[in-house]
Amino acid sequence: MNGSGYLELNGIASRYGATQVLKDIDLSIRAGEFVALLGSSGCGKTTLLRTLAGFVAPSSGSVHIGARDITHLPPDKRGMALVFQSYALWPHMTVDENIAYGLKLKGVPRTQIAAKVSAMRSLLGLDGLGGRKPQALSGGQRQRVALGRALVIDPEILLLDEPLSNLDARIRLTVRHELRALQQRLGITAIHVTHDREEAMVMADRIVILDAGRIAQQGRPEEVYNRPATPFVAAFMGAENLLALEGLVSGDRFVLAPGAIRATGSVSLDGRSLASGAVEARFRPEAARILSDADAAAPEEGLTFQGEVLAVTYPGGHWRHVVRAGAHEILADAPRACQPGERVSVHVGADALFLFNTAQPAAASLSRPSGAKTEA
Amino acid sequence: MPRRLLGLLLVLPALAVIALLFILPLVMSAVGAFQLDGGLGLGNFAKAFDLYLKDILFSVGIVSLSTVLIGLGAVAIGGYLTLGAHPVAVTILRWLYRWPMFIPFIVVGQILRTFLAKNGMMNNTAVSLGLMGPIDAMSFLDWRGIVIAFVWKQTPFVALLVAGAMASVNREGIEAAVNLGASRLRVLIEIIVPQVTATLAVGLILSFVTMMSVLSVPLMINAQSPTMLTADIAFRVNAYGDYGVANALGLISLVLASSVAWIYLKISLRERA
Numbered sequence: 001m002n003g004s005g006y007l008e009l010n011g012i013a014s015r016y017g018a019t020q021v022l023k024d025i026d027l028s029i030r031a032g033e034f035v036a037l038l039g040s041s042g043c044g045k046t047t048l049l050r051t052l053a054g055f056v057a058p059s060s061g062s063v064h065i066g067a068r069d070i071t072h073l074p075p076d077k078r079g080m081a082l083v084f085q086s087y088a089l090w091p092h093m094t095v096d097e098n099i100a101y102g103l104k105l106k107g108v109p110r111t112q113i114a115a116k117v118s119a120m121r122s123l124l125g126l127d128g129l130g131g132r133k134p135q136a137l138s139g140g141q142r143q144r145v146a147l148g149r150a151l152v153i154d155p156e157i158l159l160l161d162e163p164l165s166n167l168d169a170r171i172r173l174t175v176r177h178e179l180r181a182l183q184q185r186l187g188i189t190a191i192h193v194t195h196d197r198e199e200a201m202v203m204a205d206r207i208v209i210l211d212a213g214r215i216a217q218q219g220r221p222e223e224v225y226n227r228p229a230t231p232f233v234a235a236f237m238g239a240e241n242l243l244a245l246e247g248l249v250s251g252d253r254f255v256l257a258p259g260a261i262r263a264t265g266s267v268s269l270d271g272r273s274l275a276s277g278a279v280e281a282r283f284r285p286e287a288a289r290i291l292s293d294a295d296a297a298a299p300e301e302g303l304t305f306q307g308e309v310l311a312v313t314y315p316g317g318h319w320r321h322v323v324r325a326g327a328h329e330i331l332a333d334a335p336r337a338c339q340p341g342e343r344v345s346v347h348v349g350a351d352a353l354f355l356f357n358t359a360q361p362a363a364a365s366l367s368r369p370s371g372a373k374t375e376a
Numbered sequence: 377m378p379r380r381l382l383g384l385l386l387v388l389p390a391l392a393v394i395a396l397l398f399i400l401p402l403v404m405s406a407v408g409a410f411q412l413d414g415g416l417g418l419g420n421f422a423k424a425f426d427l428y429l430k431d432i433l434f435s436v437g438i439v440s441l442s443t444v445l446i447g448l449g450a451v452a453i454g455g456y457l458t459l460g461a462h463p464v465a466v467t468i469l470r471w472l473y474r475w476p477m478f479i480p481f482i483v484v485g486q487i488l489r490t491f492l493a494k495n496g497m498m499n500n501t502a503v504s505l506g507l508m509g510p511i512d513a514m515s516f517l518d519w520r521g522i523v524i525a526f527v528w529k530q531t532p533f534v535a536l537l538v539a540g541a542m543a544s545v546n547r548e549g550i551e552a553a554v555n556l557g558a559s560r561l562r563v564l565i566e567i568i569v570p571q572v573t574a575t576l577a578v579g580l581i582l583s584f585v586t587m588m589s590v591l592s593v594p595l596m597i598n599a600q601s602p603t604m605l606t607a608d609i610a611f612r613v614n615a616y617g618d619y620g621v622a623n624a625l626g627l628i629s630l631v632l633a634s635s636v637a638w639i640y641l642k643i644s645l646r647e648r649a
Binding site: 053054055075076080081082084085086088089090091092101102105106149153 | 546548549551552553554555556557558562566567570571
């Protein structure tokens with residue numbers, strides 16, 4: 001990395017017994033940045049967070065805050081506070097005692113503790129709940145107490161381990177914004193682990209997608225969403241529809257071969273490496289347009305293919321169709337419903353179509369390869 | 377036959393066993409404690425307090441001290457099993473600490489008698505190591521011997537209960553405290569122990585009641601005066617055939633034991649409120 005960051009991870013690797021959990025993690029985080037570590041279960045995101053917090057020692061690599069090497073410092077000497085998925089509040093202590101514990105450990109005088117705890121309660125909207133035990137609080141309130149306990153010791157970096165995953169769906173939406181606003185107000189650096197794509201998109205300045213212990217891609221939410229670097233990232237960011245196609249590079253365009261699904265169309269290479277041969281095409285259901293007979297003349301730009309409607313459902317706002325195209329079944333949204341059995345043409349615009357060479361999927365991509373180097 | 381009667385019939389054997397073998401003897405000895413030659417009265421209790429007040433206090437003191445030491449030992453063992461950083465040491469401790477549980481009290485008494493006596497193994501070892509001269513050797517076969525026997529025998533039982541409860545304390549809660557800078561001792565005292573107090577109390581109360589009823593250890597280790605109530609009861613019955621005073625002493629130890637249980641009940645009711 002370029003070394004300009006505030007929190008620097010260099011070549012972090014971690015193994016658990018014989019299993020390599022993290023490999024070659026390089027990450028540079030600016031002060032005040034909100035970074036989301038996004039990935040599916042078992043991708044190593046929580047291990048990475050625990051490595052940062054000092055609960056897991058990396059098998060190689062180093063962690064720096066500024067010029068300070070913190071790789072082997074104990075958890076409490078790192079200036080980081082961790083908010084746990086289960087909140088990890090102590091059931092035998094009241095809200096105030098939970099929040100005050102970190103200050104008590106630091107030997108802060110009692111009057112100062114009371115003032116700080118009271119200020120933290122006001123900041124988090126917990127006024128009047130100071131004497132309650134955690135069992136007498138709602139999920140959202142517990143989450144805020146856990147946050148207060150972490151923030152009251154003025155950490156340089158706030159680590160969040162899926163702090164919203166135990167909340168009701170409706171509360172979660174509000175808390176996302178509250179948490180983000182609080183982070184911006186305090187100007188604190190935050191690293192947030194989540195498996196929820198939307199949560200990461202809404203909250204973070206930068207998203208780091210982890211796949212099997214490696215960084216698959218990192219960048220601003222819109223970059224990762226619109227220019228996925230690998231098929232994994234494309235699928236994880238919602239482009240679950242998959243078609244196997246063939247194509248030829250012709251000048252600065254990639255022309256798709258018809259194949260079994262009578263695919264037509266081409267996309268501009270736009271300076272990206274994509275070789276002639278087998279490709280996998282990925283796109284989101286909402287990016288697919290079902291063409292009526294009237295506009296039978298398929299647009300040249302993008303991908304158009306034939307298929308048969310198998311089923312149709314209404315998830316809200318649009319009709320979702322299951323369309324069989326050759327050996328694959330894909331999902332396509334449309335403003336009106338088509339009947340099962342109907343033959344349709346499906347069009348995907350060039351912007352929303354992600355093509356990857358099948359032979360070496362990680363290297364060749366329609367999306368901008370430099371996406372992985374983004375330093376927001 | 378009506379269904380309810382059938383159900384009653386099914387539990388009748390169990391009820392009968394409890395009534396005949398437990399409740400009836402209990403009631404009879406309770407009544408026996410008040411029976412005098414010329415009718416009912418408190419004479420047996422007067423005699424019991426007159427002769428054995430010292431032993432009553434001795435018993436309460438010994439068992440209370442043992443309970444405190446057992447609690448400390450159990451918390452220390454459970455704490456090391458939960459927080460110990462050295463996996464080999466934790467495994468060895470986990471394997472070793474339960475052994476005394478499987479040794480009967482009478483054997484514990486026998487082992488400690490040969491170990492703690494004036495010319496026992498403890499003193500012999502200390503002398504041969506040059507830690508003290510043979511003249512300084514002294515016997516531990518008094519109240520100290522009883523306390524050592526009780527603590528040695530009962531700590532594993534309480535530790536087993538407490539370690540189980542500690543293992544189910546939320547790990548993230550422990551990590552949260554470490555993250556904020558708590559030392560391992562503070563984590564144990566301020567985070568873990570408060571969350572297992574109910575289990576610890578149950579273990580200690582069961583131990584208290586068990587120790588109140590042990591006869592073999594005081595007989596083996598400390599048969600002189602003052603001794604524990606159980607030895608006195610045995611003595612009244614075996615030497616004098618004096619069931620009245622023996623029953624009175626039995627009732628006194630029952631009251632002592634149940635007072636502890638009552639304290640526990642009060643605590644658990646307050647916690648639930």
